[in-house]
Amino acid sequence: MPAPYLAPMKHLLLQVAFLALSITAQAQTTHPRTTHKTVTHHAAAKVKVKTKTAAGPKVYYCASGNTVKYHASPGCRGLARCNAAVVPISLALAQQRMDPCKWCY
Numbered sequence: 001m002p003a004p005y006l007a008p009m010k011h012l013l014l015q016v017a018f019l020a021l022s023i024t025a026q027a028q029t030t031h032p033r034t035t036h037k038t039v040t041h042h043a044a045a046k047v048k049v050k051t052k053t054a055a056g057p058k059v060y061y062c063a064s065g066n067t068v069k070y071h072a073s074p075g076c077r078g079l080a081r082c083n084a085a086v087v088p089i090s091l092a093l094a095q096q097r098m099d100p101c102k103w104c105y
Contacts, residue, residue: 057091061098070094072104 059070062082
């Protein structure tokens, strides 16, 4: 019978191995309606990108790099899972690049 401390140690070693693999892995995403061209995502660092905003009505989007919807308020439930910054943007610019949120509009 194995010692009781081996199971947690095995689990810890698996977590360390997975973390090491995820840190070195990179992914590039491009979406036709994104607010940014191509963003390289690193597992260890979050990418926060701010854009210039023009005067006029403001809407909000998640600056994760693969955003396809804009929202009427920063408290919209469509933004609840956003792990990046929620950034204001002009309505005119958002309409050119993104679709409206189905809950806000």
